Amino acid sequence: xxxxxxxxxxxxxxxxxxxxxxxxxxxxxxxxxxxxxxxxxxxxxxxxxxxxxxxxxxxxxxxxxxxxxxxxxxxxxxxxxxxxxxxxxxxxxxxxxxxxxxxxxxxxxxxxxxxxxxxxxxxxxxxxxxxxxxxxxxxxxxxxxxxxxxxxxxxxxxxxxxxxxxxxxxxxxxxxxxxxxxxxxxxxxxxxxxxxxxxxxxxxxxxxxxxxxxxxxxxxxxxxxxxxxxxxxxx
Amino acid sequence: xxxxxxxxxxxxxxxxxxxxxxxxxxxxxxxxxxxxxxxxxxxxxxxxxxxxxxxxxxxxxxxxxxxxxxxxxxxxxxxxxxxxxxxxxxxxxxxxxxxxxxxxxxxxxxxxxxxxxxxxxxxxxxxxxxxxxxxxxxxxxxxxxxxxxxxxxxxxxxxx
Numbered sequence: 061x062x063x064x065x066x067x068x069x070x071x072x073x074x075x076x077x078x079x080x081x082x083x084x085x086x087x088x089x090x091x092x093x094x095x096x097x098x099x100x101x102x103x104x105x106x107x108x109x110x111x112x113x114x115x116x117x118x119x120x121x122x123x124x125x126x127x128x129x130x131x132x133x134x135x136x137x138x139x140x141x142x143x144x145x146x147x148x149x150x151x152x153x154x155x156x157x158x159x160x161x162x163x164x165x166x167x168x169x170x171x172x173x174x175x176x177x178x179x180x181x182x183x184x185x186x187x188x189x190x191x192x193x194x195x196x197x198x199x200x201x202x203x204x205x206x207x208x209x210x211x212x213x214x215x216x217x218x219x220x221x222x223x224x225x226x227x228x229x230x231x232x233x234x235x236x237x238x239x240x241x242x243x244x245x246x247x248x249x250x251x252x253x254x255x256x257x258x259x260x261x262x263x264x265x266x267x268x269x270x271x272x273x274x275x276x277x278x279x280x281x282x283x284x285x286x287x288x289x290x291x292x293x294x295x
Numbered sequence: 296x297x298x299x300x301x302x303x304x305x306x307x308x309x310x311x312x313x314x315x316x317x318x319x320x321x322x323x324x325x326x327x328x329x330x331x332x333x334x335x336x337x338x339x340x341x342x343x344x345x346x347x348x349x350x351x352x353x354x355x356x357x358x359x360x361x362x363x364x365x366x367x368x369x370x371x372x373x374x375x376x377x378x379x380x381x382x383x384x385x386x387x388x389x390x391x392x393x394x395x396x397x398x399x400x401x402x403x404x405x406x407x408x409x410x411x412x413x414x415x416x417x418x419x420x421x422x423x424x425x426x427x428x429x430x431x432x433x434x435x436x437x438x439x440x441x442x443x444x445x446x447x448x449x450x451x452x453x454x455x
Binding site for chain 1: 368370371373378
């Protein structure tokens with residue numbers, strides 16, 4: 061579905077991504093895990109077409125990725141991407157207007173528990189509610205690829221559980237979800253595959269079941285083990 | 296594209312209102328202090344009235360685009376399914392609308408101020424040259440400046 065080959069990105073002289081090659085399949089949730097500054101956000105922004113100037117090949121449905129591909133990609137950036145002068149109603153209207161695949165019924169279903177008021181301004185929302193609202197918006201698109209950059213960071217445990225539930229509800233055979241996080245223990249039960257990034261390099265990729273069955277260890281322990289041993293490995 | 300233009304207009308309403316209010320304030324001051332801006336020997340006042348609003352719009356548009364691209368909200372804007380040129384063109388259309396509004400207000404105020412003066416001394420030709428200079432220089436520099444400025448900002452940002 062999505063093929064990334066030899067992706068390299070430099071910020072001035074600093075190498076943010078170094079020859080990263082990955083492929084993502086339908087119906088699979090992949091976690092891109094790594095410490096801060098490992099290139100996770102850069103990777104997500106390149107795939108979402110909000111960052112260019114990279115070297116490498118990215119193919120979506122066997123075709124070179126272009127600005128038109130944004131129609132198939134729903135992107136949740138790490139920090140609040142909503143205009144704080146907008147009300148909730150206006151943001152929803154923005155999504156309805158700009159994204160033809162936005163499903164208002166799905167949005168209502170996902171956001172039901174949040175008790176949102178259309179007139180509330182984005183700047184007035186508590187952090188946890190804002191994060192859940194952002195996730196609802198992104199997951200309410202009928203996209204082929206969902207890119208969720210740190211969806212669980214800076215929020216309380218209950219909000220995290222709700223977001224994990226929303227992601228579960230969105231997972232279908234025809235879409236693929238890519239999640240970055242450094243909260244591995246929180247997210248590991250959600251993932252089918254994992255990739256570990258360190259200093260812009262892909263140092264591990266594999267299936268979560270294989271890690272649990274063959275290595276008899278958790279994703280978190282595998283992560284700790286791999287991060288201390290930088291040799292590229294694969295299951 | 297229509298949606299992008301609509302969104303850009305919505306975003307620029309506040310600044311446009313400020314510029315229009317400033318022009319109306321100028322007219323009010325003119326009435327209060329009886330300054331005859333049509334007299335070209337009061338050139339500074341005339342030039343300020345003619346040139347400041349369009350250049351303010353130019354500066355506001357380019358600086359707003361730059362500050363937009365520095366904020367996290369760029370990720371919402373840029374993830375919409377458009378090309379970079381579409382964003383720049385939509386901003387351009389809004390700039391042209393803004394310049395038209397400014398021009399209409401400027402001319403209306405000028406006609407109001409000049410009407411009495413023109414009847415009295417019948418020297419309307421005196422204002423043709425500055426208006427011609429305004430039309431050619433301000434509109435073209437302003438519109439081109441916006442176009443180049445906005446596009447360069449988008450292109451350079453996306454490579455960062």
